[in-house]
Amino acid sequence: MSKTMVALDFSTRKEVYDFLSKFKEPIYVKIGMELTYAFGFEIIRKIKAMGHQIFLDLKLHDIPNTVKQAMKNLAQLEVDVVNLHCSGGSVMMKAAIEGLQEGAIDGKRPLCIGVTQLTSTSQEMMNEELLISGKVEDVVISYATLAKECGLDGVVCSVHEAKAIHQACGEKFLTVTPGIRLSSDSVDDQKRVATPAYAKEQGCDYIVVGRSITTSEDPYETYTMIENIMKEK
Ligand code: C5P
Numbered sequence: 001m002s003k004t005m006v007a008l009d010f011s012t013r014k015e016v017y018d019f020l021s022k023f024k025e026p027i028y029v030k031i032g033m034e035l036t037y038a039f040g041f042e043i044i045r046k047i048k049a050m051g052h053q054i055f056l057d058l059k060l061h062d063i064p065n066t067v068k069q070a071m072k073n074l075a076q077l078e079v080d081v082v083n084l085h086c087s088g089g090s091v092m093m094k095a096a097i098e099g100l101q102e103g104a105i106d107g108k109r110p111l112c113i114g115v116t117q118l119t120s121t122s123q124e125m126m127n128e129e130l131l132i133s134g135k136v137e138d139v140v141i142s143y144a145t146l147a148k149e150c151g152l153d154g155v156v157c158s159v160h161e162a163k164a165i166h167q168a169c170g171e172k173f174l175t176v177t178p179g180i181r182l183s184s185d186s187v188d189d190q191k192r193v194a195t196p197a198y199a200k201e202q203g204c205d206y207i208v209v210g211r212s213i214t215t216s217e218d219p220y221e222t223y224t225m226i227e228n229i230m231k232e233k
Contacts, residue, residue: 002028003230004196004223005055005176007210008047013039016047022220026051028080030208033058044077054079055176055208059115061085064095071096071112075103079110081176083156086114086143093150113154113176114147116140119191137161141168148173154205159194162202171203178208182222185212196229 007030010016016035020027029052035043036058048054056079060067067084074082084096093114100109117126117140126132132139144155144165154174157165162175181193188211199207209226216222 002053002227003206004028004213004226005030005206005208006213006223007032007178007208008035009210009214010035011038013043016043019214019219020047020050020052023223024220026053027223028053028055028206030055030057030210041077044079048078055081055083055206056110057083059083059085060096061088062092064088064092067092068095068099068102071099072103075100075109076105078105081111081113083113083115086116086147086152086155090146090150093147093152097151111153111174112151113156113174114143114152115156116143116147119158119179137164141165144169144173156208158192159199159202159204160192162199162204166203174205175203176206176208177204178210180207180209180212180226182212182226196226200230200232 005028008016029047031044031054044054044056056074060070061084071082086093096112100112117136123136126136140157140161141164145168147155148169154176155165156176158179159177162177165175166173177199179190179193180196180199181187183195187193196207207230213219213222
C-alpha cells in the first residue's frame with residue numbers, strides 16, 4: 001500500500017489526466033477543494049474508477065448534523081480518506097464518524113483524519129485572533145487526543161509533530177504529513193519543510209507530496225524513489 005499521497009494541485013482536467021497517465025500502477029492521490037469545486041465529484045469518481053486511492057481533502061467544519069450528512073455522502077464516493085477540522089468539537093467529530101459509518105459501502109468506511117491547527121496559523125494569530133491560549137504544539141496534541149477519543153483515525157500534522165502525536169495517541173493513530181521537499185528542491189511557499197527520509201525517521205505514516213513530484217522532470221521516477229524511502233524497513 002502506497003505511503004506517498006500525491007497532491008493533485010492542478011487547475012485543469014487535462015493536467016490531472018496527463019499527470020496520472022505517467023504512472024504505471026495506481027497511486028494514492030490527494031484531491032482538495034480546488035479540483036473538487038472546479039469539476040465536482042465527477043473527477044473523483046473517474047480517478048477512483050482508474051484504481052487510484054483517494055484522500056479527499058475538503059476539511060469539513062459545520063454543525064454536527066450537517067457534517068454527519070455530508071460525510072455520509074462522501075462515504076458513498078468510496079474515497080479512502082476524508083478529513084475535518086478538529087476545532088468543530090467532539091460532537092461534530094463523533095457525528096462525522098457516524099455519517100461515514102452510515103454511508104459506508106460494504107461496511108468499509110473511509111478513514112477520517114483531523115486538522116488540528118493549520119500550518120498557516122502562527123502562534124501569535126492563534127493566541128490573539130482565535131483567542132486560543134497556550135503553545136501551538138500543545139494545542140495540536142490536545143486536539144489530536146480529542147480526535148482520537150471521538151473515533152478519528154489520525155490527524156494531518158507537520159513532520160515535526162508526528163513523534164509527539166504518536167506518543168500521546170499511540171502508534172496506530174495515523175499521522176499524515178505535508179511540507180515535504182527533496183533536498184534538491186526549492187521550498188516554494190512552505191515554511192518548515194522536511195525530506196521523506198526525515199519524515200520516515202519521525203514515524204510519519206503517510207506523506208503528502210505535491211510539487212516535488214508534480215513538477216519533477218520524471219514524476220514516476222521521483223514518486224518511486226520517495227515511495228522506496230517511505231517503505232524501507
Ligand atoms: O506542493 P506541496 O508539496 O507543497 O503541496 C502540499 C500539499 O499539502 C498541498 O495540497 C497543500 O495544500 C497541502 N497542505 C499543506 N500544509 C498543510 C495542509 C495541507 O501543505 N498543513
